[in-house]
Amino acid sequence: MAGLDKRFRELSRTVPIPHPWDLPTYLNAVAAHRGRTITLLPVDTPILSGTGCGTGSGLWIAKHDSDVIAYGADTTEWHAEHIIVHELGHMLLGHGAEPSHPPTQNYAVITDLLPSISPESIAHVLGRSDYESTRERDAETFADLVMLQAMRPQRRESLLHKTFFRDRR
Ligand SMILES: [Zn+2]
DSSP, X not given: OHHHHHHHHHHHHHSOOOSSOOHHHHHHHHHHHHTSEEEXXXXXXXXXXXXXXXXXXXXXXXXXXXXXXXXXXXXXXXXXXXXXXXXXXXXXXXXXXXTTOOOOTHHHHHHHHOTTSOGGGXXXXXXXXXXXXXXXXXXXXXXXXXXXXXXXXXXXXXXXXXXXXXXXX
């Protein structure tokens, strides 16, 4: 946990968390940092049950030259963003498959469920079975930390404060 704290601080310097929070801006920053575009694919949560990681509502599909994050979109905006940031956590924390990682049986399931993705385009899929619980916990903690930082009220408060006093003068 101490190790993750340190990595989180380093990562938030390399890939700054936008203030005010804006998911598309953060996605672009992560994509630029990794040199791979990231596409979001909203789906119905039940589609991912059994394949998704974390609480089962997110799935990182690594294509040969870009990444897709499928996420259960039938939830609150905050929760959906938490799911997406959890997957970004896996990316930033280097939880990708080893080059020798054998293809998983997931592919057929994935492409059946997500017809917009062709089996040939997939390099690897990181679903539930690919993760030990440490990685899952780290990605979840990473998402918690990002969302906490994102919701940190200081800046907005100080802006409010300034406006308040300016208006009073
Ligand atoms: Zn996960």
